[in-house]
Amino acid sequence: MDIGPIWRAMLRNKSGFVLIALQIAVTLTIIVNAFGIIQERSGRVARDSGIDEANTFAFASVLFTDYEREQRKTLIDEDLDLIRNVPGVINAVASNSFPLRQGGWSMGVALEPGNQGPESVGTAIYFVDEHGAETFDVDIIDGKNFTPGQVAWSIENDNTWPAYGIITEALGKEMWPDETGSYVGKTMFINDTDPVNIVGVVDTLQAPWESWTGVERSMLVPQRRPSEFVRYIVRAEPGMRDRLMPEIEAMLAASNKDRIIRDMTTMDEVRKLAYVGDAALIKILSFVVLLLTIITSLGIVGLASFNVSRRTRQIGIRRALGATKPAIVRYFLIENSIVSAIGLVVGSALAIGLNIVMVEAFSLEPLAWYVIPAGVIALWAVGQLAVADPARRASNISPAIATRSS
Amino acid sequence: MLKMTNVSKIYRTDTVETHALRGFSLTVEEGEFVSVTGPSGSGKTTFLNIAGLLEELTSGNYEIDGRDISSLNDKERSRVRNEKIGFIFQSFNLIPELNVYDNVDVPLRYRGFDAKERERRIMGCLERVGLASRPTHFPAQLSGGQQQRVAIARALAGEPRFLLADEPTGNLDTHMADSVLDLLAEINEAGTTIIMVTHELTLADRANRNLFVRDGHIHDGPPELHFATAANA
Numbered sequence: 109m110d111i112g113p114i115w116r117a118m119l120r121n122k123s124g125f126v127l128i129a130l131q132i133a134v135t136l137t138i139i140v141n142a143f144g145i146i147q148e149r150s151g152r153v154a155r156d157s158g159i160d161e162a163n164t165f166a167f168a169s170v171l172f173t174d175y176e177r178e179q180r181k182t183l184i185d186e187d188l189d190l191i192r193n194v195p196g197v198i199n200a201v202a203s204n205s206f207p208l209r210q211g212g213w214s215m216g217v218a219l220e221p222g223n224q225g226p227e228s229v230g231t232a233i234y235f236v237d238e239h240g241a242e243t244f245d246v247d248i249i250d251g252k253n254f255t256p257g258q259v260a261w262s263i264e265n266d267n268t269w270p271a272y273g274i275i276t277e278a279l280g281k282e283m284w285p286d287e288t289g290s291y292v293g294k295t296m297f298i299n300d301t302d303p304v305n306i307v308g309v310v311d312t313l314q315a316p317w318e319s320w321t322g323v324e325r326s327m328l329v330p331q332r333r334p335s336e337f338v339r340y341i342v343r344a345e346p347g348m349r350d351r352l353m354p355e356i357e358a359m360l361a362a363s364n365k366d367r368i369i370r371d372m373t374t375m376d377e378v379r380k381l382a383y384v385g386d387a388a389l390i391k392i393l394s395f396v397v398l399l400l401t402i403i404t405s406l407g408i409v410g411l412a413s414f415n416v417s418r419r420t421r422q423i424g425i426r427r428a429l430g431a432t433k434p435a436i437v438r439y440f441l442i443e444n445s446i447v448s449a450i451g452l453v454v455g456s457a458l459a460i461g462l463n464i465v466m467v468e469a470f471s472l473e474p475l476a477w478y479v480i481p482a483g484v485i486a487l488w489a490v491g492q493l494a495v496a497d498p499a500r501r502a503s504n505i506s507p508a509i510a511t512r513s514s
Numbered sequence: 515m516l517k518m519t520n521v522s523k524i525y526r527t528d529t530v531e532t533h534a535l536r537g538f539s540l541t542v543e544e545g546e547f548v549s550v551t552g553p554s555g556s557g558k559t560t561f562l563n564i565a566g567l568l569e570e571l572t573s574g575n576y577e578i579d580g581r582d583i584s585s586l587n588d589k590e591r592s593r594v595r596n597e598k599i600g601f602i603f604q605s606f607n608l609i610p611e612l613n614v615y616d617n618v619d620v621p622l623r624y625r626g627f628d629a630k631e632r633e634r635r636i637m638g639c640l641e642r643v644g645l646a647s648r649p650t651h652f653p654a655q656l657s658g659g660q661q662q663r664v665a666i667a668r669a670l671a672g673e674p675r676f677l678l679a680d681e682p683t684g685n686l687d688t689h690m691a692d693s694v695l696d697l698l699a700e701i702n703e704a705g706t707t708i709i710m711v712t713h714e715l716t717l718a719d720r721a722n723r724n725l726f727v728r729d730g731h732i733h734d735g736p737p738e739l740h741f742a743t744a745a746n747a
């Protein structure tokens with residue numbers, strides 16, 4: 109059976125087909141753009157934070173008794189000593205923040221000393237000792253880790269910035285875009301005039317703010333800070349995390365009763381919290397995609413069923429004139445392909461248009477080249493599946509209808 | 515040649531069994547013009563549907579050109595309908611969404627002819643029924659007589675050996691009925707075997723063989739005879 113007469117017959121009975129074609133067009137427009145957003149968000153969620161999330165947890169130790177600066181240093185040293193000696197702990201560090209935490213410390217760094225102008229580059233700061241790299245599970249791909257001698261306690265009323273830093277590759281690239289060799293040994297300026305010598309480069313260590321465009325830029329700074337509020341990050345051996353969390357909490361609570369241990373949290377929970385908005389958006393949009401597809405396929409089933417009953421007689425006549433059952437099925441499949449083709453061509457144009465608008469309005473990524481073709485194929489297949497059953501029913505109409513009803 | 519032996523047809527519904535045809539035997543020879551008459555509900559349409567492979571028989575044997583039909587599957591039955599049999603119906607049964615040309619085209623496409631061959635046949639048949647000037651008209655734009663002529667053109671386009679007609683003039687006035695019957699007679703002259711169900715004895719008279727159906731039994735002989743015997747009984 110050829111397209112010609114099927115098409116001409118459709119022209120005599122347009123309204124239903126026009127509505128379905130429109131529905132298909134709108135569905136394609138929305139689902140491919142929704143899919144584009146899902147894809148983008150999934151890509152964000154899938155980014156590597158750099159740390160060993162599955163085996164890492166964090167908590168805070170908060171003093172509620174007045175301690176001298178030296179007492180606070182001693183307590184931190186004691187705490188870290190205790191934690192690092194617990195079997196199953198790979199390493200631990202006291203730091204101001206960690207990736208995905210949504211709060212942290214940022215600084216501007218520049219190539220020249222002096223007032224930080226617009227050319228200065230923002231970076232997240234993690235204050236650590238020489239155990240920071242192993243606790244955060246970062247690979248030092250160039251240069252070396254801090255030596256114990258490079259790590260120092262901060263000094264009261266002295267804001268001079270530590271002279272050493274380990275930076276992420278992304279930060280290096282932002283500072284020296286044309287550098288093809290090593291960033292190690294280079295100097296940059298922070299705090300207006302304080303020089304920082306780069307001693308090492310790590311591949312990935314995200315800033316605490318997942319939605320920041322500079323999320324891949326961070327720097328480990330070899331300074332220890334004896335505050336009343338100390339954040340500990342602990343990396344456990346695989347499988348040990350859940351056992352160590354209560355164990356270490358109890359141990360520290362017992363070791364010093366002038367402080368409380370709180371905010372005990374796994375990195376998995378931290379990640380969940382950081383991406384809760386993205387996860388919700390992905391869920392909602394997936395649901396929209398599914399719902400629209402179902403509604404459209406129901407529309408197609410409805411129109412096809414209506415057409416089968418409307419054409420009962422003509423189908424019997426066609427059978428009497430020599431149509432085989434597969435020929436009747438084919439008629440409906442071709443008819444649906446024609447409606448789909450129109451809807452999908454219009455829908456593709458609308459989808460591209462909507463994408464251009466969204467890219468400009470919400471600075472989204474443009475759709476990947478294959479998303480629209482994939483949507484077209486998927487909706488075409490949905491249409492064919494949707495007419496399959498009505499078409500099969502049509503093919504079972506008896507040719508005797510031609511003589512029996514009048 | 516159509517050869518039916520001991521053919522019966524029983525319709526079964528939940529509550530009743532209708533014996534529409536009760537074991538008859540019949541042979542229709544090549545080139546015959548057969549009329550079928552009989553009271554309403556006697557089984558005329560059932561007989562025609564079985565002869566035209568629109569329905570399956572309940573028991574008995576049916577051969578077309580020496581080939582046993584009961585062993586054919588649905589696809590093969592469709593093919594026999596398409597190639598050997600043309601149908602004309604009381605209510606014309608044109609497809610309303612298709613114009614005259616496309617209506618006549620329907621069986622030819624199922625046959626698989628190429629566009630050139632189809633056009634040759636369509637225009638030839640429309641010529642033959644006197645409608646060559648209206649290929650783009652739609653059924654609703656034609657009179658009943660014209661619609662039936664299109665249906666005849668459609669039935670003839672595949673050059674079938676058998677033309678089965680169920681009250682082809684039932685929906686036409688006498689004038690149009692006569693002209694349709696002239697056309698059928700002409701087609702029969704040209705060699706096509708015709709079996710025509712009709713209510714009207716004057717039309718039945720124009721056939722060269724008359725069958726009479728009553729209570730699912732088929733009898734040979736002129737209808738007047740049967741009406742007479744029925745009246746005498």
Ligand SMILES: Nc1ncnc2c1ncn2[C@@H]1O[C@H](COP(=O)(O)OP(=O)(O)OP(=O)(O)O)[C@@H](O)[C@H]1O
Pocket residue numbers: 525526527532533534552553554555556557558559560561
């Ligand atoms: N699909 C069916 N199911 C059940 N019974 C049927 C069916 N088709 C026909 N019958 C019955 O079979 C019998 C013969 O019907 P048929 O249509 O062959 O009669 P007919 O001679 O053509 O009548 P008419 O002159 O009114 O067209 C009738 O009793 C009819 O009710």
Ligand SMILES: [Mg+2]
Pocket residue numbers: 558559560680
């Ligand atoms: Mg009848």
